[in-house]
Amino acid sequence: MSAVALAPPARRRRRLPAPLRRLKPWVGLVLLLALTVAFLLPILWMTTTSFQAGEKMFQLTTDWIPSVWHPENYPNALGRAPFPTFFFNSTVVSVIVMVGNVVFCTLAGYGLAKFRFPGDRWVLLAILCTLMLPLEVTLVPTFLVVYQFGWLNSYQGIAGPLIIEAFGIFLMRQSILSIPSDYIEAARIDGAGELRILWKIIVPQCRPALAVLAVFAFRDSWDQFLWPLTVVSVNEYRTFPLGLVAFGEDYGTPPTEQMSIAVLATIPVFLLFAVLQRWVNRGFGLSGLK
Amino acid sequence: MTDSVGDGGLAARGYSRPAGRPFWRLHFQRRITLWGIAFVAPALLFFAVFKFGPMIWAIELSFTSYDMVSAPTFVGLENYRKLAGDPVFLASLTNTLVYIAGSTVLITVVSLGLAMAINSQVPGARYCMMAMFLTNLMPIIAVCLVWRFLLHPFGLITQLLAPFGVDRVDWLTDSRTAMPAIIAVTTWRFAPYFMVVFLAGLLAIPRDYYEAAEIDGATARHRFVHVTLPLLMPTIFFVVVISALLSARIFLMPYIMTGGGPGNATRVLSMLIYETGFSYLKMGEAAAISVVLFAIMLVFTMGQMRLFMRGERVHG
Numbered sequence: 001m002s003a004v005a006l007a008p009p010a011r012r013r014r015r016l017p018a019p020l021r022r023l024k025p026w027v028g029l030v031l032l033l034a035l036t037v038a039f040l041l042p043i044l045w046m047t048t049t050s051f052q053a054g055e056k057m058f059q060l061t062t063d064w065i066p067s068v069w070h071p072e073n074y075p076n077a078l079g080r081a082p083f084p085t086f087f088f089n090s091t092v093v094s095v096i097v098m099v100g101n102v103v104f105c106t107l108a109g110y111g112l113a114k115f116r117f118p119g120d121r122w123v124l125l126a127i128l129c130t131l132m133l134p135l136e137v138t139l140v141p142t143f144l145v146v147y148q149f150g151w152l153n154s155y156q157g158i159a160g161p162l163i164i165e166a167f168g169i170f171l172m173r174q175s176i177l178s179i180p181s182d183y184i185e186a187a188r189i190d191g192a193g194e195l196r197i198l199w200k201i202i203v204p205q206c207r208p209a210l211a212v213l214a215v216f217a218f219r220d221s222w223d224q225f226l227w228p229l230t231v232v233s234v235n236e237y238r239t240f241p242l243g244l245v246a247f248g249e250d251y252g253t254p255p256t257e258q259m260s261i262a263v264l265a266t267i268p269v270f271l272l273f274a275v276l277q278r279w280v281n282r283g284f285g286l287s288g289l290k
Numbered sequence: 291m292t293d294s295v296g297d298g299g300l301a302a303r304g305y306s307r308p309a310g311r312p313f314w315r316l317h318f319q320r321r322i323t324l325w326g327i328a329f330v331a332p333a334l335l336f337f338a339v340f341k342f343g344p345m346i347w348a349i350e351l352s353f354t355s356y357d358m359v360s361a362p363t364f365v366g367l368e369n370y371r372k373l374a375g376d377p378v379f380l381a382s383l384t385n386t387l388v389y390i391a392g393s394t395v396l397i398t399v400v401s402l403g404l405a406m407a408i409n410s411q412v413p414g415a416r417y418c419m420m421a422m423f424l425t426n427l428m429p430i431i432a433v434c435l436v437w438r439f440l441l442h443p444f445g446l447i448t449q450l451l452a453p454f455g456v457d458r459v460d461w462l463t464d465s466r467t468a469m470p471a472i473i474a475v476t477t478w479r480f481a482p483y484f485m486v487v488f489l490a491g492l493l494a495i496p497r498d499y500y501e502a503a504e505i506d507g508a509t510a511r512h513r514f515v516h517v518t519l520p521l522l523m524p525t526i527f528f529v530v531v532i533s534a535l536l537s538a539r540i541f542l543m544p545y546i547m548t549g550g551g552p553g554n555a556t557r558v559l560s561m562l563i564y565e566t567g568f569s570y571l572k573m574g575e576a577a578a579i580s581v582v583l584f585a586i587m588l589v590f591t592m593g594q595m596r597l598f599m600r601g602e603r604v605h606g
Contacts, residue, residue, distance in 0.1 A: 028412040035407065036418040039425055039482065045446060046436045108333035115326020123330055128595060130341045132587040136539040136560040140567045140576045141344035141351060161340045164333050194325040215427070223430045226541045226560065230568060241431040245546065248435065255439060262432035269427045277420075 043266075050074070050263045054254030070256070074264070077247075077257035082235055083264075086243035090222060091268070093159045093239060097221035098214050100163035105213060108164070109172025110202055114184060130166045135227050143230050157231045158239065162221055168213045175209035176202055211279035219269050240265055345584065351577035358571055369578035379579065381554040382562045385469065386586065389558060390537045392473040393480075397533045398526065401481040405488035406518075419489070422482040430479065434546035437475045438462065441547075462548050465555040472543050472556055480536060484529045491525030492518070531594040538587050559583045 044064070050073055052066045078084065112124055135142060142161050151157030179202060187197045203210070225241045232238055244261050247253055273280065352369055356362035373379045404422065408415045425433075440446045441461040448458050461471040495518065503513045519526075541560040544550055550557035559579055567576030 028407075028410055029414060032407055032410075032412050032415060032418050035404070036421050039422045039478070041446075042433075042436050042440060042478070043424060043428060045440065046432065049439075104332050104336070107329045111326045111329030115323065115329065117323045117326045117330075120326075120330075123334065125595065126342075127333070127337065129591075130337050131535060132584060132591050133341045133345050134535075134539045136541055136563065137580050137584050137587065138341065138344035138348055139560075139563055140573050140580060141347035142340060143567075144347065144573075145339065145344055164336045166337075169333060188322075194322070198329075219427055219429075223542075225431060225545075226564060230564070241429070241542075244431055244435070248546075258435055259439075262429070262435055265429045266427075266432055269429065270424065273424075273427055 046259050046262055046266075049256055050259035052256050052259075054256050073254075073257050073260045077260040078264075080253060080257065081243050081247050082238075083240065083243055083261060085235065086238050086240040087264070089155070089158075089237055090239040090241075092155055093224075093228075094218050094221040096155065096159040097162045098218040100159070101165055101168045101217035102210060102214055104164045105168030105172045106198075106203065106206075106210070108169045109174075110176050110198055112169070113173045113176035114179075114181060127166045127169055135161060139226070139230060146231055152231050153234050153237050155237070158224070158228050158237065159221070161227065162224065165217065165220070168217060171209050171213055172206065175206040179205050208279045208282035211276040215269075215273055215276055215280060218272055222265075222269055348577045348580045348584075351574050352581050354574045356573040358573060362574065365574065369575045372575065373578055373582070378554055378557065379562060382557045382559050383582065385555070385557055386538065386540075386559045386583070388469060389473060389476075389540060390534050390586070390590075392470070393476045393537045393540075394530055394534045396473060396477045397481050397484055398529050400477050401484035401529065402488050402522075402526070404481060404485040405492055408485065408489055409492045419482075419485070423486060424482075425479055426483040428479070430542050431546065433475065433479050434543055437478075438547050441471055441475075463552050465552045468548050468552060468556045472547060475547070476537065476540070476543060480533060484533060487529055488522070488525060491522050495521045527594065531590055534590040535587055538583065538590070559586075 048064055048066060051069050051071060052063065052073075053068060053070055108127075112120065112127075146152060146157045146160060149157075149160075151160060183201050184197055187201055192200070223241070224239065225245075228237075228239045228242055232242065235243075240261070244258065244265070247261065248255075248258050351362065353364060353366060354362035355365045355368070408419045442448075443458050443460050443463075447461065448456075451459075459467060461467050499517050499521070500513055503517050508516065539560055540558055541564070544556040544558055545561060548556045550561055559582065563576050563579045563583070566572050566579060
């Protein structure tokens with residue numbers, strides 16, 4: 001390492017006195033905890049505020065624990081607009097998007113990782129290019145495409161353009177690349193069909209990547225705002241972010257109730273994360289794909 | 291039967307069938323190739339319909355005037371000429387670039403800092419990481435609403451800063467602080483994701499390098515500059531490109547938190563695309579703005595693509 005050789009000549013490291021040295025990991029822990037709390041503070045604030053009385057919002061001291069709990073904020077908020085419908089729509093769309101991504105990204109990732117065909121590198125490059133074509137860029141023509149399909153105000157219209165994301169394909173490809181090809185060859189020699197190989201050999205080994213993909217696909221779809229705003233114009237198909245924004249624009253709706261909806265909207269993503277956490281943890285190492 | 295017949299140059303790239311392999315073997319090989327194509331085909335078809343098709347259509351539309359009622363009429367470069375003289379477009383373009391630059395730098399620095407803090411062998415660091423990652427899972431709409439209240443002149447941020455003698459600041463309604471505030475919220479939301487990416491990069495650096503550096507007497511700062519940074523370069527590059535692409539498409543944060551204001555201080559291109567296309571039904575002009583936004587994203591991806599292709603050549 002020539003870079004290290006460039007470092008100045010050895011300096012005696014200042015050593016802390018023994019009692020302080022024993023304290024050192026704890027200092028780090030306290031600092032890290034402070035940082036974590038700082039990051040979590042807004043989530044905490046959202047949760048406590050959702051139980052707060054409406055007029056307490058902007059008092060100059062924040063009651064971290066409400067003096068009087070107002071759980072009725074939740075049913076009140078849900079009753080002010082068809083939020084159950086909005087949440088149902090969001091769930092339908094997000095589940096479609098999640099399943100679509102898991103299935104098609106696995107297929108494409110496998111095809112690109114373990115098969116050679118003419119132009120395979122160009123396919124890879126083309127998929128990389130789609131990272132530059134998010135819905136925000138292609139908003140107008142994608143709307144026209146969906147309009148041509150007659151998909152305005154429908155689940156397939158909201159979910160359609162999100163069914164496959166390049167990110168997922170790269171994630172799955174990266175994960176499948178690390179599976180030894182010998183396994184696949186051996187299975188082929190034993191006469192296993194290609195789909196059977198995919199299901200029995202590939203899928204079980206990339207559970208961590210699949211878990212990461214599922215969480216991210218669900219979250220991204222759950223987060224969509226601009227696209228549903230563009231293709232949906234009736235309450236029947238509105239997703240919750242649209243409802244929540246319209247709700248916030250009504251004067252007279254207490255912000256505390258808005259926070260209740262925000263809490264309810266946060267729960268499904270956290271739940272999915274918690275359920276898949278065992279695998280997500282191991283899959284995290286993969287998300288640094290290039 | 292020679293290998294090069296109809297195999298699209300596969301033979302030239304080393305996928306030839308070894309000499310003496312029977313004919314059915316080649317057939318077998320070709321069937322596998324077809325399976326590979328079949329696996330990738332759905333994704334390609336999808337991208338053709340929902341990504342490449344629309345992009346080509348956008349370029350086409352950008353040379354027309356189209357309101358969805360009458361057929362598009364060709365107007366040449368008129369849309370672009372109009373944009374070049376439109377102060378709102380120019381302000382949005384500047385804002386988008388400022389936003390991309392600001393949030394990319396801040397996200398990269400903060401997430402690297404967090405990753406190094408997590409990586410510092412502190413007990414319980416893993417749990418801190420998981421906790422921080424939650425900000426990345428919170429729905430963006432909830433993030434925007436919560437931060438709009440926190441940044442309110444009487445909100446929590448003002449309360450927290452009061453003991454330090456900071457007077458009340460109208461974060462979101464002052465044209466000097468609105469954009470920095472949105473950049474800060476963006477960082478809060480996205481840095482924990484890139485922290486995880488950086489952590490993976492840091493864990494991949496062999497410990498021996500640090501031990502060797504320490505034996506040579508390198509201080510912590512030198513270890514960071516001469517060991518960590520160079521070895522982390524590909525990850526840093528990845529984080530910069532991806533966060534730039536993320537920021538280029540930002541819509542919801544300024545839309546909810548400031549509505550593009552005050553004035554046009556936080557109006558970004560994606561907001562302008564939506565307004566022009568769907569509020570004013572000027573599809574051609576909206577398409578022209580899309581093409582500009584695409585050009586910005588293209589610039590940020592070029593480097594990544596070259597790096598990617600180089601990597602493919604080495605490992606692929």
